[in-house]
Amino acid sequence: MTIRCGVIGYPLAHSISPAFQQPAFDYLGLDVSYRAYETPPGALGAFMQGLRGEEWLGCNVTIPHKREVLDLVDDVTEEARLIGAVNTVAKGPAGRLTGDNTDAAGFLKALIEDAGFEPRGRGAVLLGAGGAALAVAVALLRAGVSRLWIANRTAPRADVLARSLVGHFDGARLEVVAMDGQGLRRPLAEASLLVNSTSLGMAHGPDPDASPVPPSLLGPHLVVYDLVYNPPQTPLLEAASRAGARGQEGLPMLIYQGALAFERWTGRPAPLAVMMERGRRALRGR
Numbered sequence: 001m002t003i004r005c006g007v008i009g010y011p012l013a014h015s016i017s018p019a020f021q022q023p024a025f026d027y028l029g030l031d032v033s034y035r036a037y038e039t040p041p042g043a044l045g046a047f048m049q050g051l052r053g054e055e056w057l058g059c060n061v062t063i064p065h066k067r068e069v070l071d072l073v074d075d076v077t078e079e080a081r082l083i084g085a086v087n088t089v090a091k092g093p094a095g096r097l098t099g100d101n102t103d104a105a106g107f108l109k110a111l112i113e114d115a116g117f118e119p120r121g122r123g124a125v126l127l128g129a130g131g132a133a134l135a136v137a138v139a140l141l142r143a144g145v146s147r148l149w150i151a152n153r154t155a156p157r158a159d160v161l162a163r164s165l166v167g168h169f170d171g172a173r174l175e176v177v178a179m180d181g182q183g184l185r186r187p188l189a190e191a192s193l194l195v196n197s198t199s200l201g202m203a204h205g206p207d208p209d210a211s212p213v214p215p216s217l218l219g220p221h222l223v224v225y226d227l228v229y230n231p232p233q234t235p236l237l238e239a240a241s242r243a244g245a246r247g248q249e250g251l252p253m254l255i256y257q258g259a260l261a262f263e264r265w266t267g268r269p270a271p272l273a274v275m276m277e278r279g280r281r282a283l284r285g286r
C-alpha cells in the first residue's frame, strides 16, 4: 500500500511543498505519495478525520487552516501551542494526531547557518503580525535577543502579538512601533537584524513591487532577512544590497521547516541538499 502524505490549505496553487517533499521520499526509497490537497474551510474537519486512516503518514498545514487545526488534533506540542498555529500533523499509533509547528525552528536554522547571524544579546526589528511573524518572534526570543521591536500595518495586531509573548520569555524588551519611516528610524539604527514577515514584495501578493521599509533606513550594520521566497530577490533585499546590508532570502526557512516535518513523519534524516535543489528548481519555474 502506498502511504499518503501532503499539504492542506486553500488555495494551494502557490505551494511548492510537493516539489521538494516528494523527491525527499523518493531519494530515501520510501513508498510515499506527497500531494497538495486543496481543502476549503468547510472540508477541513472531514479531511482531518480521514487522516487517522492507516494509509496516512501525516500532513503539512498552510493558510488558512493553521489555527483551526489546533482544535482538530489529539495532542499539541508546546511549540505549536505557543505559536498558536500548527504547520505539521504527525499520525501516531491508533490514528492519534499530534499538531506541531516547525516554522520557528526552520527560521532559526536559516538565520544562524545561512545568514551567519547569532541572535543572543542583539536587537531585532520584526515587520508583520500574522502567523509567520509569531513564529519568528518566538524563535528570536527563545534564541535570546535583547530587544524586539514589532511593527505592523494594522497596529492593534502587533499589540496582540506582543501581549501573547509577554510572560513567556524573561529578560527581552518588547516594543510595538509604527510601521513607517518615523516609527522605524530609531529601531533600525539600534538593531542588528531586520526581518520582513509581511507579504509585501511577494509575487502575486498585495504589492509585489513594494519594500516594507524606506531604503534610506537600511545600512551595513543590518542583516536583512526576508521571509518572502518568491521571488528570491525581493525589492527589500535589493534595497538591502544597495545599502551594504547582508541579505537572507526566504527559501531556506521553507525547506528547513519542511525537512523537520519530514523527520517527524519518517524518523529519518531529511535529504536537505535534494530538497533545497528541488525547491529552487520549482521557484525558477514560477
Ligand SMILES: NC(=O)c1ccc[n+]([C@@H]2O[C@H](COP(=O)([O-])OP(=O)(O)OC[C@H]3O[C@@H](n4cnc5c(N)ncnc54)[C@H](OP(=O)(O)O)[C@@H]3O)[C@@H](O)[C@H]2O)c1
Residues within 6 Å of the ligand: 063, 103, 127, 128, 129, 130, 131, 132, 133, 152, 153, 154, 155, 157, 197, 198, 199, 200, 202, 205, 206, 207, 227, 228, 229, 250, 251, 253, 254, 255, 257
Ligand atoms: N520562508 C518561509 O518559510 C515562510 C513561512 C511562512 C510565511 N512566509 C511568507 O511570509 C509572509 C507572511 O505570511 P503569513 O503566513 O504571516 O501571512 P498572514 O498571516 O496573512 O500575514 C500577512 C502580514 O502581511 C501584512 N500585509 C499584508 N498586506 C500588506 C500591505 N499591503 N502593506 C503592509 N503590510 C501588509 C499583514 O498586515 P495586516 O495585519 O495589517 O494585514 C500581516 O502582517 C508571506 O509572504 C509568506 O509567503 C514565508
